[in-house]
Amino acid sequence: MSAVKDGYPQRERRFRQLYEEHYRPVQAYAARRVDTPADVADVVAEVFTTAWRRLDDIPPAPADRVWLYGTARRALASHYRGARRRNLLISRIGADYTGSPQAAGLMPGAGDDRLIAAIRQLPDGERETLMLVCWEQLSHAEAAQVLGCSPNAIAIRMHRAKGRLRAALAGADVPEPESRKARANTIVSLRTHRS
Numbered sequence: 001m002s003a004v005k006d007g008y009p010q011r012e013r014r015f016r017q018l019y020e021e022h023y024r025p026v027q028a029y030a031a032r033r034v035d036t037p038a039d040v041a042d043v044v045a046e047v048f049t050t051a052w053r054r055l056d057d058i059p060p061a062p063a064d065r066v067w068l069y070g071t072a073r074r075a076l077a078s079h080y081r082g083a084r085r086r087n088l089l090i091s092r093i094g095a096d097y098t099g100s101p102q103a104a105g106l107m108p109g110a111g112d113d114r115l116i117a118a119i120r121q122l123p124d125g126e127r128e129t130l131m132l133v134c135w136e137q138l139s140h141a142e143a144a145q146v147l148g149c150s151p152n153a154i155a156i157r158m159h160r161a162k163g164r165l166r167a168a169l170a171g172a173d174v175p176e177p178e179s180r181k182a183r184a185n186t187i188v189s190l191r192t193h194r195s
Contacts, residue, residue, distance in 0.1 A: 015052055021061075022068050023048075029072050029136055039079060046075040066142045069132065073146060118168035126161035129154055 023044070030043040050071050051058060058067050119127060125147070132143040133154070140151040140158075147154070 011055060015055055018051060018055075018058065018064060018068075019048055022065055025065065025136070026068050026072055029069060030076065032131060032135060033076055034079065043072060043075045043079055046078075047072045050075070063142075063145075066138065066145050069136060069138070070146045073128075114169060115165075118165050121168065122161055122164055126157045126164065129157040130161040130165075133158055 026047050027040060027044050030040045030047075031037075034040055034043060047068060051068065058064050119130065122130065128147065129143060132138045132146055133140065136143075138146065140154040143154045144151045
């Protein structure tokens with residue numbers, strides 16, 4: 001019985017340290033991805049509830065932050081699914097639904113509407129990669145862990161995202177992302193044309 005009593009304060013200390021150290025970064029991560037402060041609070045609460053339940057699964061620092069971002073990403077996916085269902089229901093009953101602006105001060109460059117609009121137009125994978133590397137300041141290896149891909153894939157996504165952003169901000173037409181199948185067909189047709 002005393003082992004349980006002794007273990008609990010240690011567990012609580014670890015959670016408290018994790019919470020105090022990472023609350024603000026997780027909050028900022030969520031605020032950059034949802035529209036209302038209430039939604040930010042819900043996502044952050046879900047992340048730290050999961051962290052408490054799975055405290056023994058969380059790696060030591062600095063990998064703990066990456067683990068929390070991965071958990072936040074899954075919480076956001078759940079949030080978006082719920083929001084889609086709510087929006088469909090609201091539109092079905094004829095009510096207008098508009099979200100409020102994102103929480104002030106939690107998004108770098110929040111005043112630059114063109115940049116925000118250009119970032120929102122990026123394909124999902126490129127947008128999330130850009131946000132993890134630039135705003136969350138994760139390394140390519142850490143971002144790869146969060147997104148479940150290789151660091152090389154992160155480098156490629158970053159290169160593409162930066163090119164699309166440069167083109168969008170310069171006012172040029174931004175090329176649509178080409179699907180893997182379309183790229184493969186293009187490569188095959190080029191090889192056939194050369195022979």
